[in-house]
Amino acid sequence: MTVDTAPVPGTAPALGSEPDLEAYLGDPHDPANPVGYPAVLAADERGELLAEGERALDGYGLNAEFVPRALGGRFDRADRLAQVLRAVFRRDTTLGVGYGVTTFIAATPVWTSGTAEQRRWMADLLLRHGKASAGYNELAHGTDFGRAALQARLDGDHFVVTGRKEMVGNLSRADAVTLFARTDDRLGSRSHSHLLLDMAALPAAHRRHLRRYHTAGVRGVLLGGLEFTDCPVPADAVVGDLGSAMETVLRAFQVTRGVLPGMAVGIVDTQLRTVLRFALDRRLYGMPVAELPHARATLVDGFLDLLISDCLATVVARALHVLPEQTSVYSAAVKYLVPKLLQEAAHRLSVVLGARSYLRDGPYAIFQKNLRDLLAATLTHASAAVCQATIIPQLPRLAQQGWRSSPPPPPALFRLADPLPPLDFAGLGLSARGMDSLTATLREYLAGPGNDPAVARLCGLFTAELDRLAEVCAELPPRDRTVIAGRRSFDLTDRYATVLAAAACLGVWWHNQDDPFLRDTPWLLAALSRLAGRLGLDPGAAPDGLERHLFIELLERHEENRGFDLVNRHLAG
Amino acid sequence: MSGTIQDTSVEAIRTWLVGRIAFYLQRSAEEIDADAPLVEIGLDSVYAMTLSGDVEERFDLEVEPTMAWDHPTVNALAGYLHGLLGSRG
Numbered sequence: 001m002t003v004d005t006a007p008v009p010g011t012a013p014a015l016g017s018e019p020d021l022e023a024y025l026g027d028p029h030d031p032a033n034p035v036g037y038p039a040v041l042a043a044d045e046r047g048e049l050l051a052e053g054e055r056a057l058d059g060y061g062l063n064a065e066f067v068p069r070a071l072g073g074r075f076d077r078a079d080r081l082a083q084v085l086r087a088v089f090r091r092d093t094t095l096g097v098g099y100g101v102t103t104f105i106a107a108t109p110v111w112t113s114g115t116a117e118q119r120r121w122m123a124d125l126l127l128r129h130g131k132a133s134a135g136y137n138e139l140a141h142g143t144d145f146g147r148a149a150l151q152a153r154l155d156g157d158h159f160v161v162t163g164r165k166e167m168v169g170n171l172s173r174a175d176a177v178t179l180f181a182r183t184d185d186r187l188g189s190r191s192h193s194h195l196l197l198d199m200a201a202l203p204a205a206h207r208r209h210l211r212r213y214h215t216a217g218v219r220g221v222l223l224g225g226l227e228f229t230d231c232p233v234p235a236d237a238v239v240g241d242l243g244s245a246m247e248t249v250l251r252a253f254q255v256t257r258g259v260l261p262g263m264a265v266g267i268v269d270t271q272l273r274t275v276l277r278f279a280l281d282r283r284l285y286g287m288p289v290a291e292l293p294h295a296r297a298t299l300v301d302g303f304l305d306l307l308i309s310d311c312l313a314t315v316v317a318r319a320l321h322v323l324p325e326q327t328s329v330y331s332a333a334v335k336y337l338v339p340k341l342l343q344e345a346a347h348r349l350s351v352v353l354g355a356r357s358y359l360r361d362g363p364y365a366i367f368q369k370n371l372r373d374l375l376a377a378t379l380t381h382a383s384a385a386v387c388q389a390t391i392i393p394q395l396p397r398l399a400q401q402g403w404r405s406s407p408p409p410p411p412a413l414f415r416l417a418d419p420l421p422p423l424d425f426a427g428l429g430l431s432a433r434g435m436d437s438l439t440a441t442l443r444e445y446l447a448g449p450g451n452d453p454a455v456a457r458l459c460g461l462f463t464a465e466l467d468r469l470a471e472v473c474a475e476l477p478p479r480d481r482t483v484i485a486g487r488r489s490f491d492l493t494d495r496y497a498t499v500l501a502a503a504a505c506l507g508v509w510w511h512n513q514d515d516p517f518l519r520d521t522p523w524l525l526a527a528l529s530r531l532a533g534r535l536g537l538d539p540g541a542a543p544d545g546l547e548r549h550l551f552i553e554l555l556e557r558h559e560e561n562r563g564f565d566l567v568n569r570h571l572a573g
Numbered sequence: 574m575s576g577t578i579q580d581t582s583v584e585a586i587r588t589w590l591v592g593r594i595a596f597y598l599q600r601s602a603e604e605i606d607a608d609a610p611l612v613e614i615g616l617d618s619v620y621a622m623t624l625s626g627d628v629e630e631r632f633d634l635e636v637e638p639t640m641a642w643d644h645p646t647v648n649a650l651a652g653y654l655h656g657l658l659g660s661r662g
Contacts, residue, residue, distance in 0.1 A: 189618040189642040393619045430638040478597045
């Protein structure tokens with residue numbers, strides 16, 4: 001294992017305080033910054049993971065962000081984890097995925113179901129900057145985990161592992177692999193187990209590395225494969241009970257899927273900043289591009305998409321702590337909708353950038369890289385369709401009761417400065433049991449005294465949409481309640497996820513009245529109108545000056561070098 | 574569908590389960606073999622979790638969503654649920 005503590009860029013983390021990754025990684029435009037855009041782009045051209053970047057993240061101790069505090073790491077809040085990782089995704093999605101996310105996905109099942117010894121071992125490995133790989137994918141089965149074929153046969157005091165995993169990040173250099181293996185030949189959901197592999201201890205003769213897979217986006221990520229042939233693995237490598245991997249996955253992936261979209265917000269923060277910089281510098285028809293009505297509207301829409309994405313991402317991450325019994329639906333919804341919104345926003349922004357949106361060099365070259373990387377960020381760890389298929393079976397029960405009668409959530413779900421209870425991995429519900437407190441926020445606001453008429457009118461559009469969804473979903477034919485459902489069910493999940501996003505925006509506005517930006521009603525009206533438009537509903541005419549108001553906010557943040565997300569913090573550089 | 578049911582005999586539970594499974598698989602109740610593993614007659618892990626939801630609403634009883642993973646036939650499920658409902662008093 002490489003433990004490199006070479007000098008690193010930016011300022012060293014102060015002793016005794018939480019290190020600040022954004023400040024530590026320094027000005028992304030500085031050509032001398034080893035993790036700035038010029039270096040990031042050069043590594044992408046070479047198809048390599050930026051080595052200096054990996055050293056810098058070792059120096060910061062990024063892996064500690066994934067390790068629960070009780071085990072000596074810094075993980076205690078899912079929303080904070082996403083916000084910290086945003087600093088990496090603002091600069092290099094490849095590093096974010098290839099250094100960060102891969103290890104996070106591999107470690108989470110161990111936090112969820114591992115023994116005290118296994119958790120300790122994984123924590124120590126991560127805190128030493130080790131690499132863990134998530135051994136799930138088999139090309140023949142993809143996310144149809146129930147048919148995963150790699151076999152582990154128990155033989156006395158050890159398993160004998162035979163089969164292959166393919167297209168798995170960091171497999172060729174992993175110190176640990178969380179391996180999803182078939183431990184029972186029968187069909188069913190008790191036939192797979194996780195094995196925690198210590199790669200250094202496995203006999204080399206029984207495993208063989210397969211070729212690297214090359215990708216269009218996140219080109220430096222090391223996607224590899226591994227073939228096992230009668231490979232002995234100690235029996236105590238099993239994570240949780242034999243046959244429990246499916247259940248562990250259904251819990252652990254709520255955390256990973258619930259957090260990843262919030263990290264990806266950082267990618268579009270950079271896209272928007274890049275295009276805004278261009279639009280302010282470049283003059284056409286005697287004025288800056290940013291003053292052209294279409295360009296300005298596109299920039300403001302991009303800002304709104306980013307705020308909407310962050311509202312849903314942040315609220316779902318907080319729900320893992322506050323409403324763990326309901327997050328089986330929310331985590332799939334956020335992993336479906338947010339990458340989609342971010343991708344759509346980036347594509348619209350590319351129109352403003354014009355030909356420069358695909359130039360691989362020059363001052364805006366990070367844009368084309370991010371455009372390619374965004375697709376990979378969407379596909380990583382469950383595609384849109386997989387997430388939708390996770391929601392579909394729960395729709396009828398949500399329709400029968402949850403959308404009408406769930407209790408509203410505690411305000412801590414939305415109050416960004418409120419502390420959160422520890423994340424109880426074992427407490428994450430496999431099914432929401434028809435409960436949906438997030439959308440109940442819409443009805444709660446409408447029922448309350450003294451609500452803002454403009455906000456209430458827009459909220460009414462979404463509760464009416466929910467009523468329509470309830471009618472359709474309660475009567476779904478049996479075939480349309482499963483992963484093999486027709487297109488209609490998939491469309492229903494898109495509409496439902498959009499309503500969830502509206503509820504998240506409302507809650508963030510309503511419960512953060514002490515925040516000078518968030519309490520400001522125009523952004524909420526614009527965000528809700530945008531989401532209503534996405535559903536084909538008529539949000540009515542926008543109030544005069546709304547776009548200008550948001551554009552001024554966008555410009556202020558740009559001039560003061562602050563992020564465009566809910567955190568609204570000062571950025572390095 | 575919510576509320577309690579009068580008859581919690583194994584037979585009544587079995588008949589109700591067969592009805593639900595026949596609905597999901599879009600087959601007649603006669604075609605459902607009560608001793609066959611659910612997954613082999615086409616009830617995958619997702620349907621199995623949906624079935625747990627049906628049970629909760631029908632019997633006003635909280636069960637694990639993985640109930641049908643651990644009691645993988647109609648007869649096994651009927652026996653398990655009868656045990657739970659019988660002990661409820």
